[in-house]
Amino acid sequence: MNSHKLATASVIAIAAATFANTAQAEELTLCWAAWDPANALVELSKEFEAESGHSMSFEFVPWPNFADRMLNELNSGGQLCDLLIGDSQWIGGGAENGHYVKLNDFFDTAGISMDDFADATVYAYSTWPKGTPNYYALPAMGDANGWFYRKDWFEREDIRAAFMEQTGRELAEPASQLELLEIAQFFQGREIDGNTVYGAAIFTERGSEGITMGVTGALYPWGFKYENTPGSYDMEGAVNSPEAVEALEFYKEFYQTATPPGYTNAYMGESLDAFKSGQVAMAMNWFAFFPGLYADPGVGGDKIDFFVNPPQNNAGSTLGGQGISVVSYSDKQDAALEYIAWFAQPEVQAKWWGLGGYSAHNSVLNDPGFEASAPFAGDFLVAMQDVKDFWQEPVYAELLLSMQKRMHDYVVADQGTAQEALDLLIQDWTEVFEDEGKL
Amino acid sequence: MSDKTINRVAKATPRRLARKVRGLSDRAITWIFVGPTIFLLLAINIFPLIWTINLSFTNFKANRINRAVDYIGLRNYERILTDGDIWLSMQATAHFLFWTIFFQVLIGFTLAWLINRKFKGNDIWTTIIVLPMMLSPAVVGNFWTFLYQPQIGLFNYVVAFFTGADPSSFEMLGSVDLAPWSIVIVDTWMWTPFVMLICLAGLRSIPDYIYEAAEVDRASKLRQFFTITIPMVMPFLMLAVLFRGIENFKMFDLVVQLTGGGPGSTTELASINLKREAFEKWRTGYSSAFAIILFVTVFGLASIYVKALNKVKER
Numbered sequence: 001m002n003s004h005k006l007a008t009a010s011v012i013a014i015a016a017a018t019f020a021n022t023a024q025a026e027e028l029t030l031c032w033a034a035w036d037p038a039n040a041l042v043e044l045s046k047e048f049e050a051e052s053g054h055s056m057s058f059e060f061v062p063w064p065n066f067a068d069r070m071l072n073e074l075n076s077g078g079q080l081c082d083l084l085i086g087d088s089q090w091i092g093g094g095a096e097n098g099h100y101v102k103l104n105d106f107f108d109t110a111g112i113s114m115d116d117f118a119d120a121t122v123y124a125y126s127t128w129p130k131g132t133p134n135y136y137a138l139p140a141m142g143d144a145n146g147w148f149y150r151k152d153w154f155e156r157e158d159i160r161a162a163f164m165e166q167t168g169r170e171l172a173e174p175a176s177q178l179e180l181l182e183i184a185q186f187f188q189g190r191e192i193d194g195n196t197v198y199g200a201a202i203f204t205e206r207g208s209e210g211i212t213m214g215v216t217g218a219l220y221p222w223g224f225k226y227e228n229t230p231g232s233y234d235m236e237g238a239v240n241s242p243e244a245v246e247a248l249e250f251y252k253e254f255y256q257t258a259t260p261p262g263y264t265n266a267y268m269g270e271s272l273d274a275f276k277s278g279q280v281a282m283a284m285n286w287f288a289f290f291p292g293l294y295a296d297p298g299v300g301g302d303k304i305d306f307f308v309n310p311p312q313n314n315a316g317s318t319l320g321g322q323g324i325s326v327v328s329y330s331d332k333q334d335a336a337l338e339y340i341a342w343f344a345q346p347e348v349q350a351k352w353w354g355l356g357g358y359s360a361h362n363s364v365l366n367d368p369g370f371e372a373s374a375p376f377a378g379d380f381l382v383a384m385q386d387v388k389d390f391w392q393e394p395v396y397a398e399l400l401l402s403m404q405k406r407m408h409d410y411v412v413a414d415q416g417t418a419q420e421a422l423d424l425l426i427q428d429w430t431e432v433f434e435d436e437g438k439l
Numbered sequence: 440m441s442d443k444t445i446n447r448v449a450k451a452t453p454r455r456l457a458r459k460v461r462g463l464s465d466r467a468i469t470w471i472f473v474g475p476t477i478f479l480l481l482a483i484n485i486f487p488l489i490w491t492i493n494l495s496f497t498n499f500k501a502n503r504i505n506r507a508v509d510y511i512g513l514r515n516y517e518r519i520l521t522d523g524d525i526w527l528s529m530q531a532t533a534h535f536l537f538w539t540i541f542f543q544v545l546i547g548f549t550l551a552w553l554i555n556r557k558f559k560g561n562d563i564w565t566t567i568i569v570l571p572m573m574l575s576p577a578v579v580g581n582f583w584t585f586l587y588q589p590q591i592g593l594f595n596y597v598v599a600f601f602t603g604a605d606p607s608s609f610e611m612l613g614s615v616d617l618a619p620w621s622i623v624i625v626d627t628w629m630w631t632p633f634v635m636l637i638c639l640a641g642l643r644s645i646p647d648y649i650y651e652a653a654e655v656d657r658a659s660k661l662r663q664f665f666t667i668t669i670p671m672v673m674p675f676l677m678l679a680v681l682f683r684g685i686e687n688f689k690m691f692d693l694v695v696q697l698t699g700g701g702p703g704s705t706t707e708l709a710s711i712n713l714k715r716e717a718f719e720k721w722r723t724g725y726s727s728a729f730a731i732i733l734f735v736t737v738f739g740l741a742s743i744y745v746k747a748l749n750k751v752k753e754r
Binding site for chain 2: 068071072096097098205206207260261262263264265394397398401405408409410414435
């Protein structure tokens with residue numbers, strides 16, 4: 001009898017040990033957009049694999065399809081992703097629709113404090129409802145829309161002289177949006193080294209979020225607000241304020257007078273292509289691409305420099321970046337949380353920045369050597385102080401697509417006036433909020 | 440011989456099975472064969488259709504499954520029919536539909552008429568002409584975006600060569616005036632061979648003796664064309680128009696690849712608008728109502744057209 005009990009206990013112990021080993025060694029899938037920082041994360045995650053015994057696989061989707069693909073996955077309760085580095089605007093939907101695991105208890109247990117991360121990134125990437133201490137993501141990748149330019153062209157004496165003659169001032173990084181336009185118009189159609197070059201590559205893409213991200217780069221410096229009072233959804237007079245109208249007219253003028261021909265549906269990839277091929281003097285794009293651009297053998301190094309989105313009435317940059325969340329449909333949540341605990345460590349965050357990822361950890365950002373660590377690091381810090389994000393409501397996709405349509409209709413298709421475009425946008429957004437029962 | 444085979448098969452059939460088979464009526468056997476098809480039809484076509492009709496009366500959103508679903512009567516239909524943007528997308532669809540069919544029939548029939556004449560290299564030319572429709576719409580859309588590129592695109596250079604204009608002075612995909620025509624050109628390029636093949640089948644189905652009789656009656660070539668060729672090819676031509684009409688009413692991939700519905704919403708066809716509403720904005724109830732409206736439109740027009748086609752055939 002005793003020997004029988006002993007045998008049973010042994011079998012249970014062996015089974016338990018086997019199960020425990022299996023539970024420890026999970027294969028985690030991390031989903032993100034396919035871009036330069038994703039490659040850096042693959043490199044970084046090798047350390048996690050070595051330390052934890054888990055293996056990592058990655059699902060990277062090109063940006064134009066990223067939102068479609070991932071939101072479909074979440075809405076269908078799919079188990080493809082255990083970890084998701086989702087766009088900041090998804091946080092509301094992720095939280096309210098139960099796609100993301102709430103991380104407060106885990107942060108308490110693991111000793112992770114949101115005070116260790118930059119306030120703007122915690123607010124934008126982690127919290128829902130906005131600004132409340134309810135966390136659904138850990139800030140993973142700080143980002144903002146910035147600018148880069150051909151420093152070698154800006155330094156050429158013949159070009160500087162021509163600019164001085166035309167404008168009466170020195171050719172330098174623009175201090176305002178109007179100066180930015182002036183410089184872009186100066187380069188538009190100019191012959192440099194036998195090639196016709198153009199002013200700047202801006203965002204005009206229609207399908208996903210491109211033109212909205214570009215237009216807000218002008219709206220925010222003019223003082224654009226989504227609501228008169230935050231949380232009131234009172235948009236009349238804010239969204240279509242005289243400043244907003246002026247900013248939108250500015251963006252259209254920029255598109256019409258200072259961009260390459262055929263630039264009607266351009267986003268990140270087109271901006272990079274236009275710059276790398278020597279077609280444009282300046283380009284807007286996300287800071288995430290700046291390490292790769294600086295390392296580019298053709299246009300990087302001494303030939304390139306960077307600047308923050310110039311102010312106009314005030315400083316303002318369009319927020320990019322993402323937080324990392326645990327998908328609630330994953331059956332490997334423990335291992336996924338383990339990854340987040342590992343990723344939140346200051347030393348891992350330092351390596352993340354070193355590999356080309358934009359850490360939002362204060363230990364990295366406040367390091368005395370941070371600003372000098374890369375030519376764009378200082379600009380990144382400045383930009384992150386004045387970032388603004390699009391609506392982060394659960395219905396953000398409807399709000400975004402309405403803005404895509406209205407902005408593209410006005411800027412690219414040249415239909416109606418800026419005032420009409422913004423008035424129509426308010427109508428669209430009002431309808432969406434009424435459907436949601438928020439108005 | 441066949442009798443012997445039947446006997447052999449009958450003998451080889453196990454007794455139990457033979458007893459079972461002998462017990463089935465012709466009607467039962469018919470249902471056994473037709474049943475699976477009917478089941479699939481109900482499951483894949485009819486049930487989703489009924490479900491879509493049901494959803495079209497609600498405010499359901501597929502990305503908000505936790506939210507309460509309310510029946511809102513005809514509100515979705517009312518919104519769609521009074522929405523100016525929807526009517527603009529229907530206008531864009533009508534423009535695309537009319538002109539693609541017009542050019543495809545015109546060019547397709549002309550090509551078929553030319554190919555039908557015996558000449559050296561006839562087969563090779565037929566193969567070359569048919570090539571575009573064998574390509575994937577995504578591939579076609581992609582390479583035509585390069586052809587239309589104002590700085591390096593071949594299309595702009597060809598136009599510039601003949602008109603003397605600056606190649607980069609016009610944008611086929613970026614101009615509000617030209618973009619609707621740019622998608623018409625690509626669809627015509629791709630699908631004219633399809634119309635040509637159908638017309639060719641029609642032309643080859645006309646017996647030679649009819650033309651010979653007309654020759655005997657001293658009918659001119661022009662007279663033969665209008666009184667023999669056109670009437671006898673007409674049912675084929677109408678069939679081609681029906682196929683292309685239905686296909687182009689739901690056109691999506693090619694146009695998305697070329698313009699994405701832009702500039703602005705200039706080339707946002709009904710199907711593109713529907714996809715955005717259903718799978719980007721996730722307005723499932725609203726988009727279901729839109730889908731039903733489109734379905735009724737296509738079904739209604741196609742039914743009228745088929746009746747007309749049958750009348751032409753009877754003549």
